[in-house]
Amino acid sequence: MQRAVYDAEHEAYRDSVRRFVATEVVPHRERWEAAGRVDRELFRAAGKVGLLGISAPEEHGGGGNADFRFNAILNEELGAADVLGAGLGLSLQADIALPYLVDHCTPEQAARWLPGVVAGEAILALAMTEPGAGSDVAAITTRAVRDGEHYVVNGTKTFITNALNADLVITAVKTDPAAGRKGISLLVVEADRAGFRRGAKLAKVGQHAADTAELFFDDVRVPAANLLGEEGRGFYLMMNHLSQERLAVAVQATAQARRAYELCAEYAKSREAFGSPIGSFQHNRFVLAEMKTETEIAQSYVDRLLLAHSRGELDAVEAAQAKWWTTELCQRVVDRGVQLHGGYGYMAEYPIARAWTDSRIQTIYAGTTEVMKEIIGRSLGF
Ligand SMILES: Cc1cc2nc3c(=O)[nH]c(=O)nc-3n(C[C@H](O)[C@H](O)[C@H](O)COP(=O)(O)OP(=O)(O)OC[C@H]3O[C@@H](n4cnc5c(N)ncnc54)[C@H](O)[C@@H]3O)c2cc1C
Known part of the structure; x- marks a missing residue:
């Protein structure tokens, strides 16, 4: 498929990413x-090699380039090499958490945190979800009480990506529990602070390399100088950043769907049954035709949003549309791919089998399909 979203500079960058x-x-x-x-x-x-801080200012070691297409290339190349779904945590660092620091750090915070993050010396986690609050972020109960020049943090987060490796945890806390979403703030918590504890790695059905775990905060004293943005603005900062997070997941889902199609097309040529390649049976040809068609249509839409985002014009509703549709598509494609591979499709050594379990989470994290449809539905003005 011809794609007009990248230019020569992007393609040169892609070569280094591929290596x-x-x-x-x-x-x-x-x-x-x-x-x-x-x-x-x-x-x-x-x-x-400069993959973690493309959007960070050059003075802190970053690329000083807000063009998200460079981030997309890393996701696409990981997908093409069948390693995206393993759950490496790079996207969480570069696409999802870093932008909070780039956009909201004071000059002092930027100098303190960005060089390490960009160099990959400091690993980031973003902790919003709690055992009792996922989709409904405003219902979080982790509390931060101001005490002089510190906040004292108590609460529990769950399902946190990079939880075991993280050095800096961007944590959503309630600074004013009576104020609803206006009472939420973001605090950067260093993982070596007294009272901060990581749970055991959670046993997941896929993304086995991802160190997803719970995080516990027991009277953790965090300097007020670690407040990210203004007190009480945390909910709005999260909502603003979720559009890029959703586009990142859409890029990943589309890359995985495209790769699944390629794996299936190759397999359908080489695997024989009843004396013929399985791709020669009309049903399988139709399955492959549908996979190819739907994946290319998804790619066109994602590319349009990538271009819009590179101009600073990513629309939150369109990001939600891309997120739910591409992730649901990826699951359809991968599931049919398992079927097309027969018994081998159920064997973990086959990339299609891993894609099946690894990609299942995509319709859930970064906002579920149902929440995406709520966002889209609300925008319709009924
Ligand atoms: C592998 C993995 C990695 C993750 N990484 C992170 C991370 O790094 N940081 C982080 O903060 N969180 C992370 N999460 C959490 C993830 O974002 C949440 O699981 C997700 O937002 C859903 O929240 P929940 O699990 O509490 O489900 P719930 O919110 O309880 O939803 C349960 C069901 O109800 C539906 N539902 C909820 N509200 C509505 C509604 N208004 N209308 C219709 N249906 C609705 C949902 O769509 C879902 O089907 C991760 C999760 C996993 C599994």
Whole structure:
């Protein structure tokens, strides 16, 4: 499929990303999945070649480039190499958490945190979800009480990506429980603070290299100087940043769907049944035709949003549309891909089988399909 979204500079960048994925990721995937987390060295290696801080200011080691298409390329190349779904935490760092720091740090905070984050020395987590509050972020109960020049934080977060490796946790807290969403603030909590504790890695059905876990805050004293943005503005900061997060997931879902189609097309040529390649049976040809068609249509829409975002014009409703539709599509494509592979499609050594379990989360995190439809529905003015 011809794509008009990238220019020569992007494609040159893609070459270096492809080399990075081939040398620093692919050889380690199985080991990281078995260990249940990636090596911290992955982040340092990504930092070294400039993958983690594209949008960060140059004075702090970043690329000074707000063009999200560069971020998209990393996701696409990880997808093409069958390692995106392992759950590496790079997207969480570069696409999702870093923008909070880039957009809302004071100059002092930026100097304190950004160089380490961009270099991959400091790993980020973003902790919104709690055992009792996921989709309904405003219902969080983690409390931060001001005490002189500190906040004292108490509460529990769950399902947090990068939880075991994280050095800095951007944490959603209630600073004014009576004020609803206007009482939410963001605090950056260093993982070596007294009273901060990580739970055991949660056993997931997929994304086995992702160190998803609970985080516990017991009277953690956090300097007021770690407040990100204004007190009481945290909910709005999160809502603003979710559009890019949703576009990132749409890029990933589309990359995984495209890769699933390629895997199936190759398999349908080489696998024979009843004396013919399985792709020669009309049903399977139609399945492949549908996969190809739907994936290319999804790609066109995602590319349009990537271009819009590169101009600073990403629309929240369109990001929600892309998120729910591409992630549901990815699941359809991958599920049919498993079927097309027969018994081999159920074997973990086959990328299509891993894609099936790894991609299942996509319709849930970064806002569920149902929440996306709520956002879209509310915009219709009924
Ligand atoms: C692998 C993984 C990684 C994650 N990483 C992070 C992370 O790094 N940081 C973080 O903060 N969180 C993270 N999450 C949490 C994730 O964002 C939440 O699981 C998600 O937002 C859904 O919240 P919930 O699980 O509480 O489900 P609930 O909100 O309880 O939803 C349950 C069901 O009800 C539906 N529902 C809820 N509200 C509505 C409504 N208004 N209308 C219709 N249906 C509705 C939902 O769509 C869903 O089907 C992660 C989760 C997983 C599994």
